[in-house]
Amino acid sequence: MGLRFSEVCIDAHDTQALAAWWAQVLGWPAEDTDDGDVALRAPAGAGPDWLFLAVPDEKVVKNRIHFDFTPDDQDAEVARMLELGARRVDIGQGDESWVVLADPEGNEFCILVGDE
Structure with missing residues (x-):
């Protein structure tokens, strides 16, 4: 193809x-x-x-597509992202193994559990 x-x-x-x-x-x-x-x-x-x-325009609704990242250490990567300016968001995911964050313009992305 x-x-x-x-x-x-x-x-x-x-x-x-x-x-x-x-x-x-x-x-x-x-x-x-x-x-x-x-x-x-x-x-x-x-x-x-x-x-x-x-x-x-500014972002106003939940993304229809998003990025998933699988780090070596989820906790460390979430902490690093938060230090860089990401924020935690609740999109209705409930109690899941992944962490949903948003970039500075509000675009959601997930940090999955890695091979910790």
Whole structure:
């Protein structure tokens, strides 16, 4: 098949700030594109690049799609994310093994239980 998953596009009110935050979280380099967007370039084998697109509106509802991350140590990674400015959110998940967080613009993502 001639189809390749190359980018995840993320709407952002402040593309520079949100891309910088995720660049710090993931450890991926950020670069401005010719179109005025910001791209995070995934290292080889780490998945698609992330492209932050400017939108005028704020996020107002729960994401229809989100990212799941599996760390080596869930507690340590949740603590690191919170220190970087993530916040815990309740989307109705109840008492589950994963932790739901939101980035600075409110986009939800999950930190799963790793191979602790």
